[in-house]
Amino acid sequence: MPITMPSPWLADAAGRVLLWSLVTIGFYWGAKRLYRRWPRWWLSPLLVTPLLIGAIVLALHASYRDYIGGTRWLILLLGPATVAFAIPIYEQRGLIRRHWPVLLVGMVAGSLTAMLTSWGLATLVGLDGALRLSLLPRSMSTPFAMEVAGDIGGIPDLTAVFVVMTGIAGAAIGDLILARLSLRSALARGALFGVGAHGAGTARAHQIGATEGAVAGLVMVLVGLINVLCAPLLAALLR
Amino acid sequence: MSHHTPFNSAARIVRHSALWQAAVVGGFWLAGEAAVRVLGIPLPGGIVGLALVLGLLATRRVRLRSVRRGANLLLADMLLFFVPAVLAVLDHHELIGLLGLKILFVILLSTAAVMFVTAFTVDLCYRWRADHAHNHAEPLAR
Numbered sequence: 001m002p003i004t005m006p007s008p009w010l011a012d013a014a015g016r017v018l019l020w021s022l023v024t025i026g027f028y029w030g031a032k033r034l035y036r037r038w039p040r041w042w043l044s045p046l047l048v049t050p051l052l053i054g055a056i057v058l059a060l061h062a063s064y065r066d067y068i069g070g071t072r073w074l075i076l077l078l079g080p081a082t083v084a085f086a087i088p089i090y091e092q093r094g095l096i097r098r099h100w101p102v103l104l105v106g107m108v109a110g111s112l113t114a115m116l117t118s119w120g121l122a123t124l125v126g127l128d129g130a131l132r133l134s135l136l137p138r139s140m141s142t143p144f145a146m147e148v149a150g151d152i153g154g155i156p157d158l159t160a161v162f163v164v165m166t167g168i169a170g171a172a173i174g175d176l177i178l179a180r181l182s183l184r185s186a187l188a189r190g191a192l193f194g195v196g197a198h199g200a201g202t203a204r205a206h207q208i209g210a211t212e213g214a215v216a217g218l219v220m221v222l223v224g225l226i227n228v229l230c231a232p233l234l235a236a237l238l239r
Numbered sequence: 240m241s242h243h244t245p246f247n248s249a250a251r252i253v254r255h256s257a258l259w260q261a262a263v264v265g266g267f268w269l270a271g272e273a274a275v276r277v278l279g280i281p282l283p284g285g286i287v288g289l290a291l292v293l294g295l296l297a298t299r300r301v302r303l304r305s306v307r308r309g310a311n312l313l314l315a316d317m318l319l320f321f322v323p324a325v326l327a328v329l330d331h332h333e334l335i336g337l338l339g340l341k342i343l344f345v346i347l348l349s350t351a352a353v354m355f356v357t358a359f360t361v362d363l364c365y366r367w368r369a370d371h372a373h374n375h376a377e378p379l380a381r
Binding site: 024025028045046049050053054057058064065067068071072074075077078079080081082083084085086087088089090091093099101102103105106107109110113114117118121122125126127135138139141142143144147158160161162164165166167168169170171173174177181183184185187188189191192193195196197199200202203204206207213221224225228 | 261264265267268271272281282283284285286288289290291292293296297303306307309310311313314315316317318319320321322323324325326327328329330331334341342343344345346347348349350351352353354355356357358359360361362364365366368
């Protein structure tokens with residue numbers, strides 16, 4: 001019996017996964033070390049790594065589809081990472097029970113600011129229609145944001161891109177705000193990341209401190225829930 | 240029943256390894272996804288998984304030490320999982336140019352405003368409560 005070779009497609013797919021995964025993990029690891037050495041916002045791993053990989057993808061004349069085909073499993077790990085936030089939230093349950101009214105006020109103020117400033121600034125630079133609506137839910141984590149975008153008449157795919165842009169911007173802006181505002185509580189330090197920059201901000205908050213990370217994780221989830229529940233109301237208001 | 244057989248110690252090492260625990264957390268995520276699909280819950284599967292784990296921890300059906308290291312492994316490098324998502328921008332050519340700059344402007348200013356307002360509000364409320372409730376206020380400052 002002849003030895004069956006793996007189909008070229010399969011070998012291709014495996015090669016793609018191996019190549020792009022190694023490139024991604026390798027650059028991320030390097031960028032993280034660089035950031036640990038020189039913690040400047042413009043050296044943030046979430047900014048440096050995609051820029052370098054983007055350059056490689058373009059230089060090799062590979063396409064985005066090739067790249068994403070090889071690294072989809074990394075994006076999928078965002079699911080288990082979301083579940084993992086149950087652990088820091090549970091560990092900080094005493095803190096949360098004591099201070100939930102403060103967090104609630106912060107979440108409502110932050111969500112309103114996100115919607116109002118997005119709408120106002122978009123109008124200011126002449127954006128309108130579905131594009132402007134797609135910008136409104138971008139502070140939330142992707143699944144929530146896409147849900148809300150669909151509800152209010154935006155384009156969920158575009159919102160997903162804006163969510164990611166917000167994540168990169170937010171991780172950097174959060175560092176700048178922390179350096180300038182003297183915030184007394186870990187509560188405020190965590191909440192600004194969770195409300196302003198969803199998972200990417202929460203990941204950054206987790207690096208700053210365990211309490212900050214737990215607060216950011218909780219707030220990220222609750223802001224998403226509150227907004228999904230309020231989306232029909234918002235849609236009615238926008239019509 | 241003896242707890243010191245080689246099999247038991249090997250099982251304990253596996254149970255306490257970060258990788259195994261991360262896989263357990265991944266299992267809860269799959270359970271969340273399945274629940275969302277089967278029951279038609281209008282929420283992301285990861286959030287349902289999170290609620291499930293929180294519930295199991297609160298009712299002590301899952302011990303903290305049997306998932307904690309795995310959770311930390313997943314959370315420590317969560318930014319890595321965002322990297323491929325960021326490159327999705329490459330697929331949206333319409334965002335390159337003036338339109339992209341306008342959008343960037345909106346995102347940068349709005350995100351700064353959201354973070355400032357949230358941090359300011361939370362800090363203000365926190366201070367107010369700390370000043371008005373001496374009995375159960377516990378300083379949080381580092």
